[in-house]
Amino acid sequence: MTVEWFRDPVNFITNWLNQFLLGWGLPAGVVAFLMNLIGAGLVATGAMLFCILLIWYERKLYGRIQDRLGPNRVGPWGIFQPFADMLKIFAKEYITPRGADVIPYNLAPILAVAAVLLIWAVIPFYNGAAGANLNTGALYIIAVGGLGELAIILAGIASNNKYALLGGFRAIALLLSYEVPMVLALLVPVLLARSMGMNDIVQAQGDVWYIVMAPIAAFIFFLTSVAEVGRAPFDIIEAESEIVAGFNIEYSGLKFGMFYVGEFLHAFTVSVLFAILFLGGWRGPFVDQVPVLGAVWLLVKTGVTYFLIILLRGSMPRYRTDQTMSLAWKILTPLALAVLVLTAILDKALVGSSDLVRGLALVGMNLVVWFIASRLSQASYRRSHPVEPPIGHAPVINPLVDEIGGVLE
Amino acid sequence: MNFLQVVFILTSAVTLGAAVMVVTSHRMIRAALWLVLALFGVAILFALLQAGFFAVVQVVVYIGAIAILVIFAVMLTRHAMQDEGAQVNRGWWAAVLVALGTFAGLAFLLLNWAGIGSSLGELSADEARKLIPQMGQALVSADAYVLPFEVASVLLLAALIGAIYIAREKNPQV
DSSP, X not given: OHHHHHHOHHHHHXXXXXXXXXXXXXXXXXXXHHHHHHHHHXXXXXXXXXXXXXXXXXXXXXXXXXXXOOSOSSSGGGTTHHHHHHHHXXXXXXXXXXXXOHHHHHHHHHHHHHHHHHHGGGOEEETTEESOOOTTHHHHHHHHHHHHXXXXXXXXXXXXXXXXXXXXXXXXHXXXXXXXXXXXXXXXXXXXXXXXXXXXXXXXXXXXXXXXXXXXXXXXXXXXXXHHHXXXXXXXXXXXXXXXXXXXXXXXXXXXXXXXXXXXXXXXXHHXXXXXXXXXXXXOTTTXXXXXXXXXXXXXXXXXXXXXXXXXXXXXXXXXXXXXXXXXXXXXXXXXXHHHHHHHHHHHHTTTSOHXXXXXXXXXXXXXXXXHHHHHHHHHHHHHSOOOOOTTSOOXXXXXXXXXXXXXX | OOHHHHHHHHHHHHHHHHHHHHHHOSBHHHHHHHHHHHHHHHHHHHHHTTOHHHHHHIIIIXXXXXXXXXXXXXXXXXXXXXXXXXXXXXXXXXXXXXXXHHHHHHHHHHHHSGGGGOOOOOOOHHHHXXXXXXXXXXXXXXXXXXXXXXXXXXXXXXHHHHHHHHHSOOOTTO
């Protein structure tokens, strides 16, 4: 019994609690309802609490990237800094601007966090431990993402503030644009796994991870996820130096804190999704013997992805609005469409052949598409940015540079 | 009356109430937000019928895409904060006729359907899994619903072209 408890704690406790409650004489329906309630509460609370640690980790790492120390005063390595911030934000005053639409105004922060927490319902932490193993998991994630957009719209409209409205415009334009390539890229693992269930997708990556079989889709999903979170280099939606803070400008106290927590948690959640869809989720050594080890592997893979997102945030300058738009519509969307269609055709054509042939064909197709796409984008960039000598005076020719064919302007 | 029926009645009441608010609300943004609530109610009804796929698609398509685009368009084209206009135009009686006709037609069809009085059966996970491929095949199979499906696509295309025509800038020189 102790071994069983060690291997699969979640299902062990679930079964035990189930028996215990049924032993009380409660009807089966009520017990199922209670179990779901407890599970949902635990997952949501756990994710929120984890977020506190995450904020510390990100600030520390972000500080190191910028050659600072990061939080270092409260507790060892500043680890209690987020708790101090949390208490401070609890104590702050709530301000509702005059003329605000009260119900949407207050609903927006709740929806912003809820939209992220809802994704956690379908995440398989290890084999057999997921809130709900929906057979429409991928679709569910897209649906829930729409609620997050709704929250930003509500915040923008209801605040009765021009900056908030403008920030809302920017945010929605960016989110809607990047949702298109994200959904298309998300469909590639669904296609390869022949299932929309998250656990099925993980299980289908037994031999090889989908980042190998579908690298372009993984790349697009990663980039668009970063954009969906609103992180640098796509943080034009709350560019502090330009439009104050965007859609959440009128929020104070814990209401602002909800948006803040929602953003951090969203960044971590997309890392989890990337790990599940492309890095094999809970798969790793010894998961067949000890299923709970899968949660550790998932955490490691998520950590690597999250680290990349923070690194990207710390090292990239901000894109302009027109640049983010043209990246989404002129490059990522056609690329994602091409990859999706070609993957579908290739996978159907090779349905009888061995896994090795199938994998090699997919990798080859991805390489060819990547080569063509990079050539096309380079050509179009050269067309739109021709190198011209300055008007009015002849180009200065440096004899030294001339020998290697260079022209100084 | 069991628990599911209570949920059903509550959801239906909220959905219908929200739908009424969509057409009676004076501000367009408010109307769009009520529309989101009504669509969400329909998604819950789908979930109650064990049609999880439809519930999710309802949220993806109608809330995630259509309602958000509607709100976005209203935000871009109107003064979102103070837009208040007349609620009916001269063609209101035609809309009433079409709405009543549609309702009567749907009620007639449903009353003649054999399954109208039957109660909800439990679906096993395996059966539920098979339903979605079946529906996908029915949509593209010539024996089933390919014609209505294509007609709906043509209707959407016509709406698209119509929208472009209306929105196009009128150029007197051409």
